[in-house]
Amino acid sequence: MCRNIKTLANFEPAASDDEIRASALQFVRKLSGATHPSRANEAAFNRAVDEVAEAAHRLIHSLHTSAAPRNREEESHKARERALKRFA
Numbered sequence: 001m002c003r004n005i006k007t008l009a010n011f012e013p014a015a016s017d018d019e020i021r022a023s024a025l026q027f028v029r030k031l032s033g034a035t036h037p038s039r040a041n042e043a044a045f046n047r048a049v050d051e052v053a054e055a056a057h058r059l060i061h062s063l064h065t066s067a068a069p070r071n072r073e074e075e076s077h078k079a080r081e082r083a084l085k086r087f088a
Helices: 017-033 043-062 071-086
Strands: none
Touching: 017 043
16 A cells, blocks of 8 residues: 555564554555645544554554564665665
8 A cells, every 4th residue: 555654563672652653644644645734634634643553553562473573674674675676
């Protein structure tokens, strides 16, 4: 759906509240089609971001896996390599 939304589950250390909120903001921006809502829609936009962030937080912190936690630096390196191949 949106390439800017990153996977946040199964990382060590766990995803921070800021990371979850940033992901929720990207999701709401994508759904609404607006990066900055009008004043008339600002309250609804902010409420949606809060609700999505809460749901995402509950989801991420309730998931269980037997896989080893992922490393942020390794995942970032893999993403850069994929981008180089894609856009080279």
